[in-house]
Amino acid sequence: MTEEKKDLASQEKKEVQSRTEYTVPGKKYIPATDIVETEKELLLYMDMPGVKKDSVRVNLEKNVLAIDGQIDSSRYSGLKPLYTEYNVGHFTRNFELSNDIDQSKIDAKMNDGVLVLTLPKVPEKQPQAIAVN
Amino acid sequence: MLRRFSSALDELLAVQESVEAARRSDYFGRSTTSRGSYPSVNLFKENDDTVLTAEVPGFNKEDINIEIKDNLIRLSGVKKVSYPEKSSTHRVERRNVKFDRTLKIPDRVELARVKAEYNDGILKVVLPMAESDKPKQIEIN
Numbered sequence: 001m002t003e004e005k006k007d008l009a010s011q012e013k014k015e016v017q018s019r020t021e022y023t024v025p026g027k028k029y030i031p032a033t034d035i036v037e038t039e040k041e042l043l044l045y046m047d048m049p050g051v052k053k054d055s056v057r058v059n060l061e062k063n064v065l066a067i068d069g070q071i072d073s074s075r076y077s078g079l080k081p082l083y084t085e086y087n088v089g090h091f092t093r094n095f096e097l098s099n100d101i102d103q104s105k106i107d108a109k110m111n112d113g114v115l116v117l118t119l120p121k122v123p124e125k126q127p128q129a130i131a132v133n
Numbered sequence: 134m135l136r137r138f139s140s141a142l143d144e145l146l147a148v149q150e151s152v153e154a155a156r157r158s159d160y161f162g163r164s165t166t167s168r169g170s171y172p173s174v175n176l177f178k179e180n181d182d183t184v185l186t187a188e189v190p191g192f193n194k195e196d197i198n199i200e201i202k203d204n205l206i207r208l209s210g211v212k213k214v215s216y217p218e219k220s221s222t223h224r225v226e227r228r229n230v231k232f233d234r235t236l237k238i239p240d241r242v243e244l245a246r247v248k249a250e251y252n253d254g255i256l257k258v259v260l261p262m263a264e265s266d267k268p269k270q271i272e273i274n
Binding site for chain 1: 173174175176177178179183184188189190191192193214216217219220221222223224225226227239251253254255
């Protein structure tokens with residue numbers, strides 16, 4: 001496959017397959033996510049089109065990072081569907097973190113439907129040189 | 134062992150089902166990949182206007198182009214996914230995207246009144262029907 005073909009291939013939205021059922025109707029999707037680590041922090045980029053800044057919930061409990069983004073379905077009210085290729089729904093995804101994260105300094109930004117989460121790592125203890133007497 | 138009594142109609146139904154399954158898959162599609170075209174679009178009708186929406190998160194507004202002629206609408210754009218320097222990737226699911234897609238909509242478009250907006254990663258284009266395509270009420274004398 002050439003580079004361009006690879007770029008053109010779109011990813012289909014994946015619906016959440018969960019054992020538990022939801023009490024409220026509506027579809028939930030798994031947001032496409034990139035995870036990147038730098039020296040000081042862990043960065044998560046998640047594609048959540050249609051989710052506004054204030055409707056994202058990020059929760060970190062016992063190393064499990066839970067991200068939940070609600071879409072505003074009023075965007076589609078009064079519209080009669082003619083032809084549809086995708087469905088809309090909320091986004092949700094959980095990650096188990098292996099690094100120790102400084103919970104108080106987690107930062108979240110939303111730009112054009114992409115959630116950027118910055119999780120600062122707890123500074124590791126410096127290796128200590130033991131002097132030999 | 135009990136076997137289900139099979140009739141010709143059952144056979145026919147099985148054929149019908151497999152034909153429909155083949156039609157649903159994009160095996161016979163025109164593209165070389167089986168992933169469908171990017172971006173996926175939805176078309177809606179709002180009064181006389183056609184409304185097009187597409188989920189295209191992470192683009193710069195300037196990198197999306199929309200061209201319209203009669204009832205054809207062409208969408209194109211580029212997105213580069215970038216990370217900070219000196220970083221290692223653990224998981225990569227988002228991709229660089231370069232797309233070019235042309236769609237035919239039911240009615241011709243009144244170009245002067247077309248509106249496009251890009252909010253929260255969703256592109257929305259409102260395409261009003263051209264006056265010449267609107268039905269006219271004829272009075273009876």
